[in-house]
Amino acid sequence: CIPPMAPPTCLDNITGQNGIVQVVVDTAEKKTKSTGLLDADEFRRQSHQVVDLISEYYDRMGDYPVHPSVTPGFLRNLLPPDAPFRPEPDAFSSALKDVRDIILPGLTHWQSARHMAHFPASSSTIGALGEALTAGINVVPFTWAASPAATELEMLVVDWLGKALHLPDSLLFAGGGGGTLLGTSCEAILCTLVAARDRKLAEIGGNRICDLVVYCSDQTHFAFRKAARIAGILRDHCRAIPTCHHNMFALSPTELEAAMQADVDAGLVPLFLCATLGTTQTTAVDPIGQLCAVTAPHGVWVHVDAAYAGNALVCPEFTEVIDGVEAVDSFSMNAHKWLLANNDCCAMWVKKPSALVAALGPEQDLILKDAASEGHNVVDYMDWTMTLTRRFRALKMWLVLRCYGIQGLRDHIRNHVRMAEAFEKMVKADERFEVVTDRKFALVCFRLRSQDKFGGADKQPANRLNRRLLEEVNAATSGPYMSSATVGGMFILRCAIGSTLTEDHHVSDAWKVVQDQATIILHD
Amino acid sequence: CIPPMAPPTCLDNITGQNGIVQVVVDTAEKKTKSTGLLDADEFRRQSHQVVDLISEYYDRMGDYPVHPSVTPGFLRNLLPPDAPFRPEPDAFSSALKDVRDIILPGLTHWQSARHMAHFPASSSTIGALGEALTAGINVVPFTWAASPAATELEMLVVDWLGKALHLPDSLLFAGGGGGTLLGTSCEAILCTLVAARDRKLAEIGGNRICDLVVYCSDQTHFAFRKAARIAGILRDHCRAIPTCHHNMFALSPTELEAAMQADVDAGLVPLFLCATLGTTQTTAVDPIGQLCAVTAPHGVWVHVDAAYAGNALVCPEFTEVIDGVEAVDSFSMNAHKWLLANNDCCAMWVKKPSALVAALGPEQDLILKDAASEGHNVVDYMDWTMTLTRRFRALKMWLVLRCYGIQGLRDHIRNHVRMAEAFEKMVKADERFEVVTDRKFALVCFRLRSQDKFGGADKQPANRLNRRLLEEVNAATSGPYMSSATVGGMFILRCAIGSTLTEDHHVSDAWKVVQDQATIILHD
Known part of the structure; x- marks a missing residue:
């Protein structure tokens, strides 16, 4: 149902051509002979086995106990202790049989209709196939030059998603901010915390890291505390403000203000607040607008961790939970949780991408720019995050938004x-x-x-x-x-x-x- | 060629049963009716389109210029600025058409036979399908309990891989160490650096982070400098020891020793050495054994970043480059670079997993253990790394090792x-x-x-x-x-x-x- 692949075209944004220009490709070039490891026919043959296995798994999902009844060490007894030197005949079929008979029965079935334990990792066929397509294409878009369309699709899709979630323009590329797709909220929290830390240290002196204090509630995901430890914040400089039942476990702006003032009085420097939309334990919602009003006089970076509840913002009836979000510095949510984008896909938006680049970008010019990107202010996503290698997650997210x-x-x-x-x-x-x-x-x-x-x-x-x-x-x-x-x-x-x-x-x-x-x- | 899926079995390592026990599943349970978003038939139909697209892409790879001739901003002009409210009819086919006509031509083709620019991201059909299978199954194995077989397969496969690469037993589970699969070497370097940092600070005092110094050569990947910054090491406490041409740009143990001694004399504390096997610029090999001899008296953590050249260790003729590796604290390599495990797949091994867990694990007991794992010393991989959400990468790596x-x-x-x-x-x-x-x-x-x-x-x-x-x-x-x-x-x-x-x-x-x-x- 798709027409055969057109000859490769070369895209360029020449005015008046709607960006598409046909380029002569040297057709005399020898047709690539595959080595067998990346052979199109072999891929087709093996794919069908995988498609069969996954389809059957979806069909039979209800038959599995959600959580397997196994004890630690069970698998090591069922598989050999070493990789084979030479593969057995028809190794792929035989490996897939083991997936069915040994591995699947030992998994916790996150896609089971009866999985009601953790926040979901709600799959879709489009999300799964978006991942498959990404893996098949297998590019590494660490800079714009390293795969231009991958970077540009990511820039587009974070704006698509941000608008769909009713986020303010200030967090979108369209409004001077911008976003990226990471693996997890843990990364988003760490990247923004490091950006905030370096901005603050540039202001107060680089060797004052031991004076910095970060804030959250006692309901905040421990990912934040972990990120603070990784970033070198002293363990006893992470204030987990107590919450209470009558306030539905939301962070109290009054308590936060008192804590920050006490720290200032003690000569310490308030740095960062991690507010949560939808805490892990009870989906408590911290009052973003009121919290920002309290943090603003202290120059505190406010990040909103909306890993779970951020997904619900696609429905207008939930957007009251982000009242005041215009004031935050950054925002993240896991589209792999509840928006059908299979694991992993965390979207992070920041108001000032320059703060991320200052902390995580190169200290000097690198060799990775190419002629096309030189002189342009392109986004090199490796400068926004802690990793260089990254996956082309935008393709999956774009397919999910487009197809559903x-x-x-x-x-x-x-x-x-x-x-x-x-x-x-x-x-x-x-x-x-x-x-x-x-x-x-x-x-x-x-x-x-x-x-x-x-x-x-x-x-x-x-x-x-x-x-x-x-x-x-x-x-x-x-x-x-x-x-x-x-x-x-x-x-x-x-x-x-x-x-x-x-x-x-x-x-x-x-x-x-x-x-x-x-x-x-x-x-x- | 695979027999139809057997009824789900329940595995347990009951003595004498070789771990396999049949469990009665309530077959009266209603057969799951799919919602359409995760429907097996829909998955089959859509899969075939994706398989066609990828197969054709492999077949036509030689026709593409490796690097596209595009200028920044080209894609934004070709796609609408907002996600659709309702999907167009047959949206998936139409989206795949755009992948062919707009996105593929705008990518840098990392799989092209003529891509000789960066270290490779060498794909295989098994690697790609391992990713597809992982995405289809879509579990989130952050703890053992959250998906037992995923954790256990990861433990097995890092031992398989470590042995295949001729790593010493001390880095394997089999020898008291252990490994994990991450996304990138950047993560491996950061995790081990944070483990080393916290171990050292526990020794010298938690507020002495500004006294810590880390070491590398002027050829070391900037990922290390970035990791050091993220971990709160002062920017001017990262010593990039100059290398020279006549020494083939390898790190000199003598120069390193001098640098460390100068720091000690200045009252600073040597913390960490990032040695490289196969630097990015010229594949220089730092002399691991000699470097460890120099760092040992200072209690410095030695990590080996073998992102690229670590892959070559699968061939015995290259193992001389790891002479002395028994002395290192940790080692990482990117199997997605050259071992056919599509992006992403970084393997990291450490000699003392407890140091990782002390730095990155929980400070108090969490709710994520289940009854089966209580009382067992299970590996909860989220305590080894900076993220909670993670992907089931072991499946891909295991398939690659088994099938090739x-x-x-x-x-x-x-x-x-x-x-x-x-x-x-x-x-x-x-x-x-x-x-x-x-x-x-x-x-x-x-x-x-x-x-x-x-x-x-x-x-x-x-x-x-x-x-x-x-x-x-x-x-x-x-x-x-x-x-x-x-x-x-x-x-x-x-x-x-x-x-x-x-x-x-x-x-x-x-x-x-x-x-x-x-x-x-x-x-x-």
Whole structure:
């Protein structure tokens, strides 16, 4: 259904030609004879086996227990201790058989309709094939020159995505900022923190790194604390401001202000705030606008980690959670979590790309520019991040946006939110249970109520009860797979709806398993 | 040719059962109805289009100029400024058409047989399909529990690979060390540097980061300097020891010793040495054993960055370059460069994984352990690296090793080395040219000799000549694509053989282009 490949064209943005110019290619050149390792026919043959395997895996996903029943070390006993010297005959078929028989059964099936434990890694066929295409093409776009179309598509697609998520122009290339696609939010947080750190040190003196202080809440993902440690911030200069249940575990601007002032009074220098949209434990939303008002007088860089909830911003009904986002310095979200862009795909936007380049770019001119890019202010993405080698992730993200459309992505998000609402309703209808925090997106945090009729302060008995409940739920082979968190001293269960394959009946079935297990436990 | 998928099995390492136990799965469970976004039939249909596109791309690779003739901004004019709200009819076919007509022609074709510029990103069909399979399965193995078989296969495959590369047992799991698969060497360098830093700071005091000094040569990849900056090492505490031509640009142990002693005398603390096997500019090899002898008394962490040349260690004839490697603390190489494991795949090994975990692991127990892993000393790979989300890269690396075998990988490397030898011989046979550094692997560094018959000290005229030569070579549409370096004040041309598709005639044709352009330039 696609016409045969046209002769290669050479693109150039010559005015009036709409960018397309035909170029004479020396057709006398010998037709490339493949070595067998990258042979088109071999690729076709092997591809069909892979397509069969993946298709069957999707078809049979419901048959697997979400979480395998294996113990550490199981695989080492099933495979030889050394790579083969010569491959066995038809090694690829035989390896794929092992994938089916040994590896797949030992995986946690993140794509299972009953995977409700972690925030999702919601797959799509387009996302998977975008990755396949990227791997097949296999370019390394570390600079513009190293693969111009890859850099340019990335610049385009981060603007597409940023607009789709209702981000302000100031974070887009179209408005003087700009974005990039990384592997994970951990990288985004580290890159922006290093940019902020070097900007601040340039101001106060390069050897004052031990005076810098960074801020987050006690709900912030530990990725931030890890990034701060990597960046050389003293371990006891990372302030995790306590949150509380009555404030739904959101970071309090008043508490933050007090902490920053105390540090300033002690001669320290506030550097960076990592605010979260949708914390891992309960999807708490930090009030961005109010926090920025507090940090501004201190010249603090504000980064928003919207790894999970940033995906929901594709739906206008969620954009109230980014009120005030115009004031932030940077923003990141994982499109591989909930926007059908298979792992990995973290989008990061910054207001001032120059700060990233100052910290992560070259200290002197390198040899990697080519004649075409010289004299142009091109984006060399390796100067925005910590790595040189990078993958052409933009192709996948562009395919996902183009093939599902903004409407398709909204439907996907809303479908899960609707199912989470239904689950929440079922929890609320059973008086043995309580919903612990208001559901905002597609995570429901719930628990068995304390059995202490007098509301005793000791949370341990109820925690033990709920821990046991989770273990029993997850032990049911054909049941859901859920996870837990501990907030405000309470052990809670997390039901995160977000697998692409999850449908209403999976949610009601999951709740039935929880109820049944609760009945057994409470009877004991 | 693969039998239909067997019913899912549940693996466990119960003694005497060889790890395989059949488990009853509730077959009454409703067959998962796909939502369309992850539908097996849709996946098959779309896959065939992608397979066609990639196969044709491989077939037609020789028709593309290696480096496109485009100017910055060309792509933005060819694609709409916003993502579609609703996808167009048959959006996937139409998007793939744009990939063919707009994106592919704007890429630098790293897989072209005539790509001789950068170190290769040598593709294979197995590497590409390993990535495709990984993306299709789409698990997120940040902990053992989050996907047991993914972690265990990674542990196995880094041992397979380490043994294949003749690394010492002390770096393998089998010998008390261990490895992991990351995206890039930049990550490996940063992770090991942070581990070394935190170990040293624990010894000398946490607030002495400004006293730490790191070492490399003036040939070391700038990734190291960048990693040191990210890790908070003062910019002027990164010592790039000068190298010289007569020593083939290798790091001198004597010079290193002097630099470290000077720092110690100044009250500073030597922390880390990044030695290189196969520098980017000329594939210089730092003498690992001798360097370790010098660093040992100072308690310096030695990391070996073997991003490129580490691949060649699969051939026993190259292992002399790692004499003394038993003494290093860590080692990394990019299997995506030259071992047919498509981008990205960096293997990192450390002697003491506990140092990584101390720096990058959790400061308190997290919620991510499950019942099966509790009480076991499992590897949670997120504690070894800077990121939480990671990809199941082990599957690809395992397939490559299994399907090509060690012999196949040796043939692949030796084939390129042989072609580089041939190129070197041709350069040497033309008295207008000189080979600048002894070829060790598959990179030939050469230049037009200075035209100054009296051997004048001014290198600029010869440099201008060679710069022009490179520009003319790369401007030839059907010619090779080469790159340059500047060493010892000399501008040199780099011819890096390593594309999977490169054959003898590409190398002789490339040399012909260089000779012809030289004749024209010298005539002028």
